[in-house]
Structures are given as structure tokens and as C-alpha cells.
Amino acid sequence: MLQSMADVVRALNDLIERGIIKDYAIGGAIGALFWDEVTNTFDVDVFVLLAQDGAVIDLGPIYKWAEEHGYPQSHEHIKISGIPVQLVPAPDILSEEAIREAATLSVEGLAVRVIRPEYLIAMWLKPPANNKTRRERASRLSESAQLDKDRLAALLTKYDLSW
């Protein structure tokens, strides 16, 4: 099981090595799983900083890379070793900061970048992402002993977010 997740991590690191993305961090329910109890999900959300500059976002290089590696694509997901992965270009400054400040953890001995819980909460509280499900996730994650409450408070203030 974890070997499949390790394959995902290898693929993400390969994207960096090839210069297609600058950096990444796993978010969503899988990101939260590193800090909290398990929440059901069917995909892995990976927030990425694209290597390209300019206002136009082009995911073409990522899909081309996936095709070259034989990773099937469907419904905006790339399937890596049986796991659907969605590569999401950072949609705002908060997400960009979350990627830059991500924690480097380990999966099967491989370094993996994971969004810190304080940033996950902030991202889930930020419109338009703050639907009921995400607010519930944020609330649950806020009870985690690994949470830096001062850091979370600072983030909520900085980005004008509230519960």
C-alpha cells in the first residue's frame, strides 16, 4: 500500500527534477492524514508551483509528462500506481505560502512535502473552498495536538479568515 504512495512521491519528485514544477505539497484529506485521523477520500490533492511564468496557466507539460510515463488520465486526475492524483496549480497567495512552508516528512524513506495543518485549516476556511465538508474538516483538524495554535491564529489574521 505504502509502496503505491511512494510511487506517487517519486513521480512528484521527478516533476521537480525535470523542471516542470518548482515545488509541491500534498494537501486535502491525504495531507490531513499525516496530522490527524483518517478522512475518506478518493484522490490525492497535490498543490504545485508551476515552473512557467506568466498569467496563463498551462497544464500541458504535466499531462505530456504523464503520458510519457504511461500514467492514465481521467476526470482531471493522473493515476499513479492505482492512486488518482490531482495536480492543482496554487490558486492564491495562501496556497503558494502553504507550499513554500510545507513540512518535509517521510513515506517509505522518501522525502515528501506535506502542507502543515495550520495551512490546511486556513485553506479550508478560505472562500470559495470553505464548503460545509471542509469547514468540518478544519474544525476536526484544529483539535490536533500537533497544531501550532499561534501560527494558525496569525494565518487567520493575515488572510482575514474566520470560523
Place this chain on the structure above:
Amino acid sequence: MPGNEILIRLRLGKDALREARRRATLEAKFLELLQAQRLFIAIVQTRRSLLPSEQPWDVLREVRDSVIVDGDSIYTNAEVGPVTSSSSSHWSAPEKLKLPSP
């Protein structure tokens, strides 16, 4: 009606259970996620059609994965099957998680 003391004890027990789930190994958490995906699908497909994205992860067919599906149970056992990666997971005893009865 239960007294406050009982309610507090029950609540503390719930907190302790959640904390244990939080501190579970990554292996255990991913295994639980697989169980949750299958359970979700089993329940939801009796009520509506599944969305295209609502598919359990197809990770159990990999020979190298040390997971065995047996009916409604999933076992982990690091000794099963050849390991072709540099896995650092070495579980000495299989762990069995059983899906709750409907």
C-alpha cells in the same frame, strides 16, 4: 439519566480513542482509508449511482504490496510477496481489520 461523572468519562474515552487514531502509523492510516473507501461505496451504491471518481484505489492488485484481501477483511503482512522497493516497513505480525457488520 447518566450523571456528569459518567458523561465526562465517556467523553474522555472518546478523546483517547481519537488521539490513538491520530497517532496511528501511516501504514495503518492508509489501510483504514482503503477500508473507508470500500465501506463508503458499499453504502452509497445502494442509494444512488456512484460518481466516476468514487472508485477504491486500485492498489491491492500489486503483487509487491503486502496486503491481502480476504472477503470483507484486509490483512497486512510484510512477509507476503516479493518486495521490489526500498520499503522500510517490516511488520512482524499481520494485523487484521474487519469491516463492521451492516
